[in-house]
Amino acid sequence: MRDRATIKKVLRFIRPHGGLVALMLLLAAVTVASTLYAPILIGKAVDQIVGPGQIYVLKLSRILVQLGVVIAVTAVAQWLMNLLTNQVTYRVVQDVRAQAFLHLQKVPVSYIDQNQPGDILSRIVNDVSQFSDGLLMGFTQLFTGIVTILGTIGFMLSINVKIALLVVLLTPVSLFVASFIASRTYQMFRLQSEKRAEMTSLVEELVGNQKVVQAFSYERTAMERFDSINGQLQICGVRALFFSSITNPCTRFVNGLVYAGVGIFGAFTVIQQGMTVGQLTSFLNYANQYTKPFNEISGVVTELENAIACARRIFEFMETPVEEPDQKDAVVLQKVDGSLEVENVSFSYRKDTPLLQDISIQVQPGQRIAIVGPTGCGKTTMINLLMRFYDVDKGQIRISGYPVREVTRDSLRRNFGMVLQDTWLKAGTIRENIAYGNPDAAMEEIIQAAKQAHAHSFIQRLPKGYDTVIAEDGGNISQGQKQLLCIARVMLMHPPMLILDEATSSIDTRTEVRVQKAFAKLMEGRTSFIVAHRLSTIQEADLILVMKDGNIIEQGRHQELLEKSGFYAKLYESQFAAS
Template identity: 50%
Template sequence: MKRVFGLLWDQKLLFILSIVGTIAQVALTIYLPILIGLAIDQTISVNQVDFDALKNVLFQIGVVIALNVFLQWINPLMYNQMTYKAVGYLREKTMEQVHKLPLSYLDQQSTGDLVSRISTDAEQLADGIIMIINQLFAGVLTIFITIFTMGQIDLFMMVIVVSLTPISLFFARFIAKRSYRYFQKQTQYRGLHTQLIEEYVQQNEVVRLFNYQSEVIEQFDPLNHQYAEYSQKAIFYSSTINPTTRFINALIYAALTFFGAIRIMQGTFTVGALTTFLNYANQYTKPFNEISNVLAELQSAIACAERLYELIDREPESETGHRILRVEDVEGKVAFNRAYFSYHPDQKLIENLTLSVPSGQKVAIVGPTGAGKSTLINLLMRFYDLNQGQILLDNQPITDYTRESVRAQFGMVLQETWLKTATIHDNIAFGHPQATREQVIHAAQAARADHFIQQLPDGYDTFLADAGASLSQGQRQLLTIARIFVEVPHLLILDEATSSIDTRTEILIQEAFQTLMEGRTSFIIAHRLSTIQQSDIILVMNNGQIVEQGNHDSLMRMKGLYYDMQTSTIPAND
């Protein structure tokens, strides 16, 4: 919370104005009962009222109420602006951190939980901060100023009020401790809850295809019940604070009335003074009720802040190199030098891999599932770094360069398609927002996507509100292929780039790819082995090792794993 309030303090002017406004509001609120007591005391006895003095007091009451109303309107506006700017900054930092964290960490996190942190947790934190500023600070200030003012009026009555207060605080603290544990569990299970819902709603077609609905419900129900149970306990414990403190405050009010009435009859106290004290009793005890609510909300806010800062404080992906790899300096020679890599220390994958790919060569990578084909691509793109050894680009270790400049030299088409909620033009120009309409159209024509785009209602300006869900899988893949034609880099990676496209269109795209790959170092992963027979080098991988290497003819003569894959009646899987 210190860090959160540090963000609020960054807005110094607004922070100071809100503090001053709160102090003024509390002061006016406490001054009002004094004026009401004075007004009552102007009734000296039956049919004896000092109307001149009463008019003056009533005028003051009107001014105080008007100023108080204005402050009660302006203060929340300042609180909200200050809070949502601070939480907005936290959201930005969290989102920025997501793009800086290593993929090795993000791969272990659920998308639903990350979404829950950035959206729901941040929202609940904002609600908690507003309550702290609006109610906690004002409440504490009200308590202390009220005690001081009551002491000035009558010390004995002030002692009655203050002596009974610790009972209320004790119960509030006792309950808040228990509610905090449940609020922590609630936020944790909310993330799991969001994760499961998002996963199965997005894959609803697959769920129905395999009649997996009952299994989904079986997974969802216990998680939902657990989430509901922790939420119920957290809310129950936090909600008991308010009625408990209200009951104790009612006892304080009754005690004041009793002793005040006795002292009026004794002539040592006035009706106006008792009225002022009863108003103060309400004003003094009301903040305890509000503070008890804030304590419950505070537990939830702290739990949410912890989840946000846990992500923000995580060590980002370290940058090993600081040199910038420029386009004009790239020739395209790639080499692996005694490379070792595994995703988990106890599960070996790539060991002692040595490979040299001359500039401009077309390299195909084939092998059974889990052979390490996609891992090789991940290492080239520096999504993961080697445990040992080197990857060289034009005889220089790629770790000498920044990740951004290395990745900028690669054009990549993945098997999984992803489109964003934007126009067709913006999706094709995703990596190059400055691309002109002519460049985008040329890229779409090269990817054989122009024909179906022209048939859409607004052509290249068609807005994909559903992120491309209304398009066929093949059409979505054509758009992702078109991205690579906007500005073709020196090195290409095609990971099952035509897996969802009909055979006729695939032949046309393969022709475009052949033209595209001329003079460029290219890495191709393909399940349809016919598509890689023209490659200069074919790497056959198995268990993280390159077990065979050569062109199509030489590998067929070897009659090894590649020969078996080519002649097998069962298509190779990845």
Template identity: 55%
Template sequence: MKTDTIKRVLGYTAPYRLNLIAGFVCALLYVLFTLLGPVLIGRAIDQVFGPGNVNYQGVVFYLALLAVTVLLAAAFQWVLNVCTRNVSAWAANDLRRDAFAVLNRVPLKYIDGHSHGDIISRMVNDAELVAEGLLQGLTQLLPGVATILGTLCVMAVLNPFIALVVVLVTPVSIWFAGFVARRTDGFFRAQSAAQGKLSGYINEMVAGQSIVRSFGYEQRCFEEFDKISDELYETGLKSVFYSSITNPGTRFVNAIVYAAVAVFGALSAISGSISVGQLSCFLTYANQYTKPFNEVTGVLTQMQTALASAERLFAVLDAEPETPDAPDALEPKKCEGAVRVENVAFSYTPKVPLIENFHLDVKPGQRIAIVGPTGCGKTTLINLLMRFYDVREGAIYVDGNEIRTLKRNALRGMYGMVLQETWLKNATVRENIAYGKPDATLEEITAAAKAAYAHGFIKRLPQGYDTMIEPGGGNLSAGQKQLLCIARIMLCQPEMLILDEATSSIDTRTEMLIQQAFEKLIQGRTSFVVAHRLSTIQSADVILVMNAGRIVEQGTHASLLEKGGFYANLYNSQFAVE
């Protein structure tokens, strides 16, 4: 699993291979000049022949060369860091962009089935951790491999026997690092999951802070936060503690390598096989050889965290996308507004049926009101009409075309939708109203705002139509946000309308004015109105009364009251006098 994850992460670096090649060349040159240092130091030492017998000219010469090599090594290391940082940042950006693109292609059930805070955590925190882990990996890997190979080659040339001692002891260090890494993998996965869970909870509590305080939920909120935070603390502590053993362990093994080189090198110097300067050179090389192992194990915690985060991002990338439009999908230029629902069955979970044997026949221009108790399937019907969810059985037709034979954008473009739950983006008032028609002129936007009775409060805003709306519409009231959403639909002038409690957050006087505006907008258009206040839908052509996913009654307001059935009970329950 980790191997596949590493391959996929490295695959994101492929488009930037020129930077990788430049980084690799710089790594080789950096290592080359670094390896020259011990040789020059050894030769400078060998210019000291004994007390009072020093070749100062030779010492200065080799020290000058040493200074040049140090400067060049530093320069190439700087270029290496620039190249690897660019590659890691670009690769993580591509990964984040691909994940965000997938979120715009997955069906709504994926978004509804995951904590929004956890999704945000994956897109922001996990992508950043991948970038940092990739940077550390490339920064340590490229020069590290070159240093190990280069040092071995130089040591083998100088003294094959001592080089063999180093090679024989090295596998112990590699085995120990791998042993610890395999056993800490689960901790890092649990840590990433806990981070996502905590982000989701914080997002939920911050968004509902007014409700939290109004119900006095603060203490329980703190307790739940502490519980999740402690879970993150425990998993984080275990992952960091156990992985931190790796670096001291490998350093201990590498110290043995250094000691072995020192002992065998000293014996060789005593026997005359190598000079004192060469012994110094060997000891420096032994230290350089073990340094990459120490550095890699030192950042192993970060690299494992990055891989765990990458797996969470790849889980988003691997989410099953929305069923693509058929190659021959239709894109009608006009919409008459005839809607037919034939024997539709749908459920969010297979074991809990919701809508069964649903039939509906809507003529062009009809106004359809949908009423019923909470959970009866009203909003679900809207989701099916817009094809946010696909039916399990049966079919839905628009103008005689089964909606699965239409392009989704074409189908959804036929409807204008105002929901009870408003959504505004962090942009100006003008941009939010023109969301569905970006090329609209200011005059058109103003006319739509006036039709929605939003123009008055917009002019009172600090910059009028150019006022920035805070994320989530924090600087607007619920009613003002809903008026802007209504203005957005007024501007688009869609062929069909869906109004799901579109005036629930608006005062009674403004609601009456909005209803008048809707009357004008609805004229000649097929419209579906979901309402809890039955007084707002008395003029509907057809009222569908739903209960438990079925249409239990159907007719006009007067005929349904006269019938004295389910609708009459609902209506009377709203207007009964104690």
């Protein structure tokens, strides 16, 4: 097991449970000691019945009573040890999974954007489960195996030094076999974990977009992609299983040679009266107990190699850089007047591909700011910067006079209400989804927010009204209904600033008119940013920012921009040419 850094990290998680581990190891030592003492009693019992007419019933009875007590102690100690092993293992796994999920909340949005969700999911769920299985099986068996080996060597040396040395000299052969196989199983198990993550990502992608898959007749290509990854997983899985499965037979073969050598050499020693028959019986028991841990340890090592390979992937995720923490003296935004200033801001997702360049805008409290432009011009990027999902490369953004880097992210984001083009709803009731950002809201407030969003009527038609349970991401309601619920969710928050990113894109024209009226009422006195492709929805905006290639090329009110006959006028004419 060569990944010492990963093992040290695992030990850090085990350390808080040191008391239970110490007790567990003590019980393991008691189990080993009682197990090793039993062959001595068996040897003494054999010596009481060797030879014609030489059966010493009284002594034999005492030995058998002692043997019964030793076996009972072994059974109880082993049961308690296994109980504690389960406790320690599952507590460690709980801590690892909790910290991994906590880390997921702290990683920057850029990490989520750049990595497959299925791979992250596989690390937190699948790899932690594999890690727990290996840790559960291997932890005590490894310890008891090592103690058993050392203990049997000591007892064998006390009986006959020459035969004990014969056993010890054959030990490196078994160790070499186990080490040779383990070095190959680690790489196979690591590759298996990576391929399992790829498959999880692919399945999640296809299941979550099954309608698109079928609409574009992508089934055959999807199956080919799945078969390719599944085939690779099968190959590395078979290889890992092959190397792990030959470990036990190989070490058992070596151990059989050791046992045969002890039996033959011991028989000659008995004939020469170098030891008693009972001692030979004890020695054969010890030889068997001595070799047995090598079988177990070789099997345990393969499981631990798998566990360590999975643990390494977990720790790699947990060591990814977290979102830059708030400054120690960061201000908590409480009363926001809605003013906002973007001063000479530049930003790019990749340093070699510039996007926003030297952007400057001044927003007064209560203004409605529309951002328009062709796809990829930087509209959504502007929203990401306002919410501090990303930080600017150059320049400064101020809200109510405070630079956003000098305020806490939580208080900044609580002052914004967002309705995005991509709707998201959790598995739960309608009421819980509307109250997602304000769980303590009264039922009357929830209903009022739904009425303002024109969602109340369709909610009442559902089987259980506001207590109707919807599937994950709202799979059992229409896209337009999901959008209305997202709008109601924001309306319940009553934030001082709004961000509407294609907020009505999935709503029919008639409902859109009503929702626009609701938005108009909601936006009264609130600074609002409206990202829109349909220019009919932003004609009443106080300021329209026209973006192209990461720059604001025009700005002004709707009529002013039309009179300029510039880029905005061309966009408008392209949409309304028919009318």
